[in-house]
Amino acid sequence: MALRPLTSADAHDITAGCQDPETARWTTVPVPYDRAHAEEWVAQHAPTEEWWSNPTWAVTVVPSDRWSGSLDLRPDGEAGAEVGYLIAPWARGHGHAARALRLACSWAFTALGLQVVTWHAYAGNDASLRTARRAGFRVPDHVFRSYGAQRGERRDAWIGTLTPDDLAFGGRAHEARAAYVGPRLTRRELMVLSQLARGQSNRAIAAELGISENTVKNHVRSILQKLQSKSRAEAVVLGLRHGLVTLP
Ligand SMILES: CC(C)(COP(=O)(O)OP(=O)(O)OC[C@H]1O[C@@H](n2cnc3c(N)ncnc32)[C@H](O)[C@@H]1OP(=O)(O)O)[C@@H](O)C(=O)NCCC(=O)NCCS
Numbered sequence: 001m002a003l004r005p006l007t008s009a010d011a012h013d014i015t016a017g018c019q020d021p022e023t024a025r026w027t028t029v030p031v032p033y034d035r036a037h038a039e040e041w042v043a044q045h046a047p048t049e050e051w052w053s054n055p056t057w058a059v060t061v062v063p064s065d066r067w068s069g070s071l072d073l074r075p076d077g078e079a080g081a082e083v084g085y086l087i088a089p090w091a092r093g094h095g096h097a098a099r100a101l102r103l104a105c106s107w108a109f110t111a112l113g114l115q116v117v118t119w120h121a122y123a124g125n126d127a128s129l130r131t132a133r134r135a136g137f138r139v140p141d142h143v144f145r146s147y148g149a150q151r152g153e154r155r156d157a158w159i160g161t162l163t164p165d166d167l168a169f170g171g172r173a174h175e176a177r178a179a180y181v182g183p184r185l186t187r188r189e190l191m192v193l194s195q196l197a198r199g200q201s202n203r204a205i206a207a208e209l210g211i212s213e214n215t216v217k218n219h220v221r222s223i224l225q226k227l228q229s230k231s232r233a234e235a236v237v238l239g240l241r242h243g244l245v246t247l248p
Pocket residue numbers: 022023026027085086087088091092093094095096097098120121122125126127128130131134187190191
């Protein structure tokens with residue numbers, strides 16, 4: 001994973017990334033999102049003098065230089081900044097957001113002299129919550145009613161903070177993950193496993209996730225293989241043991 005400045009050549013990938021329904025659901029990107037939005041956004045956030053008032057990066061997955069996500073900091077002028085990020089659907093499932101967060105926050109604590117980075121996500125955005133905690137953010141188990149705003153509506157949110165000390169603590173958590181040698185399921189497989197834990201049939205899972213039954217079968221086959229299980233029930237038990245799934 002690497003961070004680099006945005007360029008106008010990113011507009012195509014940004015358009016594709018921001019048209020993703022999950023991005024629309026959990027961020028404030030315009031809906032519907034078209035190429036003009038991407039071009040305008042790049043023009044606003046490309047590196048100029050203004051860049052420092054809202055440092056913004058493209059997330060790439062080395063060795064590729066392709067735009068695969070965005071991360072930005074909104075400094076409040078009082079040694080704090082709010083962070084925002086997204087990872088494109090094609091690059092999800094590998095923890096890139098947590099690494100990007102740590103890198104950008106580490107830079108902000110030294111280069112900008114920040115004392116705190118704040119984070120919020122709409123309640124229910126579990127992937128973002130796990131990302132923030134993985135990066136070292138302290139996020140209490142509390143839902144702040146109507147804290148977030150999205151396209152003219154208020155939404156409940158989780159709030160977290162990261163200080164330089166938290167970043168040091170998060171670093172250890174990060175190493176622990178790198179040392180974890182258990183099975184690594186993709187995001188989709190985790191969603192299917194979670195449905196298996198609810199005892200759902202392939203047909204019900206397909207309807208719930210908006211995919212075909214054949215795709216569900218492929219995911220289940222891959223899950224059984226990765227967890228070395230002979231049955232769906234055994235996969236759920238092993239998933240619980242590895243902390244990949246919780247019981248409903
Ligand atoms: C949130 C987001 C940036 C995370 O991207 P990522 O780095 O690819 O994240 P991963 O898929 O590697 O998942 C990160 C963690 O969340 C978990 N996770 C992923 N999808 C999940 C889901 N649907 N439900 C529960 N947990 C999930 C992963 O298991 C992982 O947990 P771990 O760190 O404890 O192992 C990405 O999903 C995204 O762009 N979502 C849409 C936009 C968005 O929500 N932006 C943030 C707004 S606050």
